[in-house]
Amino acid sequence: MSGSITAPAIDARGIRRVYSAKPAPITALAGVDLEVQPGELFGLLGPNGAGKTTLIKILTTLLLPSAGTARVFGFDIEHETKQIRRIMNMVAGGEQSGYGILTVREQLWMFSQFYGLATREGWTRVDELIDAVGLDEQRLQRVSSLSTGQRQKMNFARGLLNDPWILFLDEPTLGLDVSAARSVRELVVGWKAAVPGRTVLLTTHYMAEADELCERIAIVDRGRVLAIGTPAELKQRVQRESIFRIELDRLVGGPTALARLPGVVSATAATAAQAGGTTGDPRQTVEVNLVLVEDAALGGVVGALGGLGARILALRKSEPTLEEVFVELVGRGFDDSEETAAHALHPSEAEPDHDREHQEVG
Amino acid sequence: MTASLTPLDGEAGFRFDPERTVGRGPADRLRSFRTAVVLGWKMEANWTDPVLFFIYSVAKPVSAALILVVMLDVIAGASGHDYRGYVVVGSALWSFVMSGIAGLAWSVLDDRERYRMLKYVYVSPSDLVTVLLGRGTARIAVGAMGAAITLVVGVVVMGVSFDLLAVDWPVLLAVMVLGLAAIVAVGLILAAICLQTRQESWSYPEAVAGALFLVSGAVFPLSVLPSAVQAIGLANPMTWWLAGVRLALFPGGTSSIGGPGSLFTNLTGAAAPDSPTILVALLVTGAVVTLGAAVVFRWSERRAKDRGLIDQTTGS
Amino acid sequence: MTTRAFIGRPTASPREAADWSRRRILANNLRSVVGRAYPRVRGMAREPSWLFFEILLPFLTTSSFVFVYRALQAPQEYVGFVVLGGAMTAFWLNVVWMMAAQLYWEKDQGNLELYFAAPMDVMSVLFGMAIGGLVMSATRAAVVLVVASLVYGVQFSVDQWGLLVTVFVLALAAMYGLGMVLASLFLMWGREAWHLTHVLAEPVYFVSGLNFPVAALGRLGALALATIPLATGLDAMRQLAFAGHLGPAPFLPPLAEAGILVAMTGIFLVLARFMLRALERRARQEGRLTVRWR
Numbered sequence: 001m002s003g004s005i006t007a008p009a010i011d012a013r014g015i016r017r018v019y020s021a022k023p024a025p026i027t028a029l030a031g032v033d034l035e036v037q038p039g040e041l042f043g044l045l046g047p048n049g050a051g052k053t054t055l056i057k058i059l060t061t062l063l064l065p066s067a068g069t070a071r072v073f074g075f076d077i078e079h080e081t082k083q084i085r086r087i088m089n090m091v092a093g094g095e096q097s098g099y100g101i102l103t104v105r106e107q108l109w110m111f112s113q114f115y116g117l118a119t120r121e122g123w124t125r126v127d128e129l130i131d132a133v134g135l136d137e138q139r140l141q142r143v144s145s146l147s148t149g150q151r152q153k154m155n156f157a158r159g160l161l162n163d164p165w166i167l168f169l170d171e172p173t174l175g176l177d178v179s180a181a182r183s184v185r186e187l188v189v190g191w192k193a194a195v196p197g198r199t200v201l202l203t204t205h206y207m208a209e210a211d212e213l214c215e216r217i218a219i220v221d222r223g224r225v226l227a228i229g230t231p232a233e234l235k236q237r238v239q240r241e242s243i244f245r246i247e248l249d250r251l252v253g254g255p256t257a258l259a260r261l262p263g264v265v266s267a268t269a270a271t272a273a274q275a276g277g278t279t280g281d282p283r284q285t286v287e288v289n290l291v292l293v294e295d296a297a298l299g300g301v302v303g304a305l306g307g308l309g310a311r312i313l314a315l316r317k318s319e320p321t322l323e324e325v326f327v328e329l330v331g332r333g334f335d336d337s338e339e340t341a342a343h344a345l346h347p348s349e350a351e352p353d354h355d356r357e358h359q360e361v362g
Numbered sequence: 363m364t365a366s367l368t369p370l371d372g373e374a375g376f377r378f379d380p381e382r383t384v385g386r387g388p389a390d391r392l393r394s395f396r397t398a399v400v401l402g403w404k405m406e407a408n409w410t411d412p413v414l415f416f417i418y419s420v421a422k423p424v425s426a427a428l429i430l431v432v433m434l435d436v437i438a439g440a441s442g443h444d445y446r447g448y449v450v451v452g453s454a455l456w457s458f459v460m461s462g463i464a465g466l467a468w469s470v471l472d473d474r475e476r477y478r479m480l481k482y483v484y485v486s487p488s489d490l491v492t493v494l495l496g497r498g499t500a501r502i503a504v505g506a507m508g509a510a511i512t513l514v515v516g517v518v519v520m521g522v523s524f525d526l527l528a529v530d531w532p533v534l535l536a537v538m539v540l541g542l543a544a545i546v547a548v549g550l551i552l553a554a555i556c557l558q559t560r561q562e563s564w565s566y567p568e569a570v571a572g573a574l575f576l577v578s579g580a581v582f583p584l585s586v587l588p589s590a591v592q593a594i595g596l597a598n599p600m601t602w603w604l605a606g607v608r609l610a611l612f613p614g615g616t617s618s619i620g621g622p623g624s625l626f627t628n629l630t631g632a633a634a635p636d637s638p639t640i641l642v643a644l645l646v647t648g649a650v651v652t653l654g655a656a657v658v659f660r661w662s663e664r665r666a667k668d669r670g671l672i673d674q675t676t677g678s
Numbered sequence: 679m680t681t682r683a684f685i686g687r688p689t690a691s692p693r694e695a696a697d698w699s700r701r702r703i704l705a706n707n708l709r710s711v712v713g714r715a716y717p718r719v720r721g722m723a724r725e726p727s728w729l730f731f732e733i734l735l736p737f738l739t740t741s742s743f744v745f746v747y748r749a750l751q752a753p754q755e756y757v758g759f760v761v762l763g764g765a766m767t768a769f770w771l772n773v774v775w776m777m778a779a780q781l782y783w784e785k786d787q788g789n790l791e792l793y794f795a796a797p798m799d800v801m802s803v804l805f806g807m808a809i810g811g812l813v814m815s816a817t818r819a820a821v822v823l824v825v826a827s828l829v830y831g832v833q834f835s836v837d838q839w840g841l842l843v844t845v846f847v848l849a850l851a852a853m854y855g856l857g858m859v860l861a862s863l864f865l866m867w868g869r870e871a872w873h874l875t876h877v878l879a880e881p882v883y884f885v886s887g888l889n890f891p892v893a894a895l896g897r898l899g900a901l902a903l904a905t906i907p908l909a910t911g912l913d914a915m916r917q918l919a920f921a922g923h924l925g926p927a928p929f930l931p932p933l934a935e936a937g938i939l940v941a942m943t944g945i946f947l948v949l950a951r952f953m954l955r956a957l958e959r960r961a962r963q964e965g966r967l968t969v970r971w972r
Contacts (some may be wrong), residue, residue: 111796114713
């Protein structure tokens with residue numbers, strides 16, 4: 001099915017958006033280029049105020065850009081809004097829309113009519129989706145009495161009513177507890193996998209969520225895309241070596257025995273007591289932090305350990321987080337970014353910084 | 363605040379000070395009231411420039427008065443001139459009643475449905491009634507301004523006779539104080555109802571004001587109504603308030619309560635109530651309504667808490 | 679998890695999914711009318727307090743003006759004028775409160791962006807709101823007409839029933855067209871919309887001759903006849919419902935006023951379509967579709 005789709009799901013070029021505000025205009029997007037292929041689950045990761053929601057509102061035809069162009073499956077966001085609205089849907093986190101006096105079933109049916117489903121077809125589809133998202137017990141409950149997690153599941157069901165080709169999710173797990181957030185993430189993955197070619201654009205400031213769900217991620221800050229790549233590629237920017245933590249029953253000669261092996265950059269004991277390779281206590285194990293040039297060097301280390309008579313009890317790879325990637329790119333953490341996000345950028349600062357155009361990784 | 367926190371001996375941390383749970387009674391209420399008044403004024407007045415705001419405040423009561431004036435002219439022509447003063451004054455004063463009744467009710471709906479702040483106000487130490495009264499004060503002030511300007515327009519443009527030297531100021535002051543309390547009490551009853559109903563209750567204050575309009579002698583004497591309805595009018599504090607203001611501002615004018623065929627005249631033998639009668643009746647009826655408002659509001663508040671209505675949104 | 683629900687009815691490509699026929703577009707808009715009317719009708723059934731506040735109490739307000747005329751010892755036809763005016767007030771309030779200010783309130787609730795992100799025409803949504811409110815308005819108008827006529831002894835003398843019904847329907851159509859025009863303006867005016875809704879009550883009642891023949895206002899009345907559908911419809915309906923009434927001679931005969939209503943309907947609907955599109959574009963430029971309290 002996806003073979004018949006030739007246009008990118010999203011093709012944004014030079015998108016700028018400036019809001020008039022007092023005391024000075026706010027530049028929410030300062031020149032964004034983005035291409036998302038059909039069938040991708042693409043993430044926009046960045047702190048509050050980075051411009052993620054503004055970009056989604058432009059792509060969902062709710063907002064016009066101040067400059068630049070964007071297309072959704074080849075349809076222009078400025079002049080072909082009707083076509084885009086027929087093939088997309090959107091769900092935002094913390095959404096309180098709808099009519100409290102209606103039941104879940106009625107609310108969803110109302111929206112099914114907005115998307116052109118026939119009356120009976122609408123009820124059938126609504127019932128199917130209510131079951132699919134796990135709201136069967138709340139089917140006849142008034143919307144005003146739903147919990148936050150239930151409400152978000154209902155919003156998600158609303159987002160699927162018209163079988164969209166592209167689903168825009170703006171912080172869909174915002175404010176949800178662990179269980180509810182996991183449910184929503186599973187729904188996203190399950191829905192996308194059901195039909196090839198479906199695309200999801202997800203914005204989030206939860207790094208674990210982006211890491212878990214997204215096939216590619218764009219890191220955004222202050223209205224600019226700083227880097228795009230798969231989670232692994234982005235992390236490789238920060239950590240060019242491979243780091244492992246290995247637990248052994250014993251190690252004759254200590255970590256220095258490993259440090260001389262090919263491909264090993266360094267090998268250090270996890271604790272000072274284990275620096276000599278044994279602790280004198282036959283029950284205690286030895287943990288070593290290994291830094292390798294690349295993952296492939298691990299094979300040689302494992303083989304050498306066998307020759308040293310050591311038995312591997314546990315092996316764990318250490319990876320940097322996406323926040324560390326962000327810090328590497330921006331020079332400050334997510335929390336620091338959110339503190340400064342409220343400051344308005346003056347027009348002089350809003351000019352595109354050509355030295356900091358986003359870089360494709362990998 | 364930090365002065366009431368006492369570090370525990372030898373440890374980092376602070377001991378909870380029960381003194382913090384004790385309020386300062388009237389001082390707290392006054393502060394809440396003042397803050398609510400300021401907030402209410404900002405919300406009432408900052409949506410447009412002062413000129414448009416003025417026009418908006420005046421257009422409604424002046425138009426309402428003009429409707430009645432034209433009705434009068436169409437039927438009675440020049441011979442209805444004396445009655446013109448009656449309807450203009452009643453219509454102008456009714457706009458004040460309307461703003462008082464609506465002020466509190468709309469504050470509940472605004473805070474619950476639009477700004478979603480009602481629950482935060484409710485869980486704060488401030489008394490909800492005090493906050494609602496403060497918020498309603500701005501609307502009442504706007505209504506008072508509209509009423510005053512309509513009266514001026516009535517005198518200057520519509521030919522209503524008015525003698526400033528003949529005004530009975532003590533009676534006017536007493537009637538305004540008692541009447542305002544009664545109007546606010548009715549507003550509180552409506553606010554209590556709006557706590558229970560859904561968003562479309564925006565129109566309820568106007569509907570209630572319209573119904574009271576019938577039995578208050580605002581634009582026609584009560585004697586026109588059937589006796590049973592007149593009795594309802596006599597139990598209504600708005601009736602006595604309107605009569606009192608009319609008596610104070612336009613002594614010697616047509617009474618809305620007395621007159622040939624009126625229930626009041628039939629019961630008391632007097633042609634029209636004098637100012638002591640009006641003040642006593644206003645005090646009694648106002649006290650009954652105020653007491654009723656207190657009971658109804660507390661009941662409504664409890665019911666709202668019981669059913670989780672304080673933080674609901676109910677659009678349709 | 680039910681995979682079938684997630685499969686739905688996929689199309690071969692986004693192009694195919696986006697390519698709707700005119701018939702499908704029309705069906706979508708008509709279904710949207712029904713969809714948007716649904717919560718309004720359901721809401722009325724679930725909370726019946728409107729029966730007291732929207733029907734009984736307004737009837738009492740109309741009664742007030744009846745008693746004003748009784749106090750003036752006016753001819754009985756004038757009581758009929760007030761009763762008819764009170765009935766039509768219901769529809770005017772539906773137009774102003776349930777249509778004109780509605781998009782602004784929907785924005786407050788966060789529904790507006792969902793409406794604009796959906797494929798149906800926003801006019802369908804407005805029409806659905808109006809239809810939904812029509813139940814309440816029609817009930818109110820019927821109560822005022824029937825009960826007030828019985829209680830106050832109003833006698834109707836109708837010679838042309840067909841024209842009367844036609845004028846009524848045209849007046850509704852023109853009022854709803856005006857409501858759509860106002861809805862787009864109110865969306866842009868933001869908070870002023872709420873207050874302007876109030877301003878549009880009494881002043882419009884006055885110039886429309888809600889309680890008296892609009893001819894009594896002279897040129898102002900003539901201007902109102904030409905611009906406010908409530909004034910035009912009410913004047914025509916009065917002439918038809920109380921044939922041979924007393925009072926100032928009307929400006930125009932009912933048939934001419936029906937023609938004015940036809941023209942108003944056409945103009946308002948075309949204007950509404952144009953304005954909704956223009957103002958949607960402007961709202962998208964300024965970001966007003968999603969920002970509350972503006």
